[in-house]
Amino acid sequence: MSGLYDLVIIGGGAAGLTAAEFAARLGARVALVERHRLGGDCTWTGCVPSKALLHVARVAQMVRMAGLYGVDSAVSAVDIDMSRVREYVRRTVAEIYQTETPEKLTALGVDVVLGEARFRDAFHVEVGEQLLAGKHFLVVTGARPFLPPIPGLVDVPFETYETIFENGRLPKRLLVLGAGAVGVELAQAYARLGAQVTMVDVALLPELEPEVGEVLGEVLAGEGVTFISGLVSAVSHHDGHIYLQVEQTTLEGDCLLVAAGRKPNVQNLALERAGVNWLPTGIPVNDQLQTNVKHIYAAGDCVNDFQFTHFAGWQAFQAARNALLPGTGKGRTDIVPFAIFTDPEIAHVGLSETVAREKLGREVRVAWRDMGQVDRAVMDDARHGFIKIVHRSNGELLGATIVAARAGEMITEFALAMQHGLKLGDLARVMHVYPTYSIGIQRLTTAVVTEAFLASRSGKIARRLAGLPV
Numbered sequence: 176m177s178g179l180y181d182l183v184i185i186g187g188g189a190a191g192l193t194a195a196e197f198a199a200r201l202g203a204r205v206a207l208v209e210r211h212r213l214g215g216d217c218t219w220t221g222c223v224p225s226k227a228l229l230h231v232a233r234v235a236q237m238v239r240m241a242g243l244y245g246v247d248s249a250v251s252a253v254d255i256d257m258s259r260v261r262e263y264v265r266r267t268v269a270e271i272y273q274t275e276t277p278e279k280l281t282a283l284g285v286d287v288v289l290g291e292a293r294f295r296d297a298f299h300v301e302v303g304e305q306l307l308a309g310k311h312f313l314v315v316t317g318a319r320p321f322l323p324p325i326p327g328l329v330d331v332p333f334e335t336y337e338t339i340f341e342n343g344r345l346p347k348r349l350l351v352l353g354a355g356a357v358g359v360e361l362a363q364a365y366a367r368l369g370a371q372v373t374m375v376d377v378a379l380l381p382e383l384e385p386e387v388g389e390v391l392g393e394v395l396a397g398e399g400v401t402f403i404s405g406l407v408s409a410v411s412h413h414d415g416h417i418y419l420q421v422e423q424t425t426l427e428g429d430c431l432l433v434a435a436g437r438k439p440n441v442q443n444l445a446l447e448r449a450g451v452n453w454l455p456t457g458i459p460v461n462d463q464l465q466t467n468v469k470h471i472y473a474a475g476d477c478v479n480d481f482q483f484t485h486f487a488g489w490q491a492f493q494a495a496r497n498a499l500l501p502g503t504g505k506g507r508t509d510i511v512p513f514a515i516f517t518d519p520e521i522a523h524v525g526l527s528e529t530v531a532r533e534k535l536g537r538e539v540r541v542a543w544r545d546m547g548q549v550d551r552a553v554m555d556d557a558r559h560g561f562i563k564i565v566h567r568s569n570g571e572l573l574g575a576t577i578v579a580a581r582a583g584e585m586i587t588e589f590a591l592a593m594q595h596g597l598k599l600g601d602l603a604r605v606m607h608v609y610p611t612y613s614i615g616i617q618r619l620t621t622a623v624v625t626e627a628f629l630a631s632r633s634g635k636i637a638r639r640l641a642g643l644p645v
């Protein structure tokens with residue numbers, strides 16, 4: 176592996192894999208450096224194992240609830256074998272990893288180098304005894320769990336998303352520190368598997384619309400999850416029990432999951448040798464994803480924008496394109512759809528109502544439809560949730576939030592519409608399949624557009640001409 180590479184990519188997670196494949200298909204000479212294993216958090220400790228575990232938990236819940244729908248089972252209780260659950264999660268991860276192996280990348284022409292990468296200077300990185308030279312570099316080193324500075328935390332046994340999927344024992348009482356995406360997904364999963372779960376945070380999903388937390392809180396409470404609003408001030412461990420102090424309340428459990436967010440992996444790259452500015456909170460980049468050293472790019476979780484696998488992959492693609500092709504493409508956007516895969520799912524894109532009103536004031540309008548008004552949700556007995564659209568009075572889409580069984584699939588319609596400047600009327604005019612969850616979008620937008628037309632001068636004139644009451 177000697178000679179000059181067109182692009183040296185540091186980090187073999189979702190972002191690095193996307194950039195490496197794209198660059199190789201362009202015909203560039205590419206090296207991909209990964210310190211652990213290809214696939215990164217998403218494959219090994221994030222998206223893939225968590226959704227596999229959620230699937231198992233959903234199956235357990237369906238068995239538990241089957242009698243409500245006239246499906247009687249000879250099994251009186253759901254028996255969970257966590258070692259077999261773990262084996263299913265491992266099989267799922269292994270199957271998906273087969274598309275990301277070093278051999279697959281090598282077949283595309285990518286040189287895969289396993290080891291810790293550190294910059295020697297602005298044009299070379301050291302990986303063990305190897306020295307790689309590049310015309311361009313892309314740093315996509317991801318992030319790791321954030322551990323809040325709570326007295327006693329580092330002295331007790333705890334899990335994070337990096338370790339919990341290897342758990343072969345179902346805890347009796349699981350304590351979850353943090354009620355963000357990771358916290359709520361795993362809290363619901365473990366509750367459905369049979370653990371008593373208590374979550375602690377200032378609010379459920381505090382970064383999202385308040386109605387999201389209200390609906391999810393009702394669902395989780397109905398499934399036996401206890402939520403404590405507050406901050407943990409101390410953690411202790413005694414005789415196999417873990418204790419969290421939340422104001423005057425002491426919580427006890429036999430397993431602790433710390434789900435308090437993530438922090439960028441930027442501190443062990445020797446970026447300063449290359450002259451790259453960096454902060455513990457991430458690597459600053461411009462809209463083209465260049466660092467202050469223009470041939471060195473950064474993307475994904477390590478720049479601390481949106482921390483989603485699909486966003487990291489999209490940014491890495493843009494960075495590789497900017498490094499290797501003429502012209503530039505923008506590597507930052509506010510139109511970033513995302514989903515949280517609880518049951519019901521939660522999905523969002525664009526501005527929340529609060530942010531939109533802060534920016535635009537009286538121009539902002541909100542459209543709302545309960546999932547109980549969507550026929551498919553009624554058929555599936557999945558009435559918890561809503562569709563919420565934030566828009567201008569002229570129909571311009573500003574943002575959308577969906578809580579529904581298929582919210583993750585539904586949100587893409589809004590992302591596509593916002594990307595191409597479509598308005599509410601455009602969504603209303605597109606024929607949607609019945610009975611689907613998505614037809615709720617058409618019916619909501621149709622109702623809004625129709626009401627606006629009827630209240631307008633044109634609508635009043637049209638009714639008069641038709642001989643209809645105004």
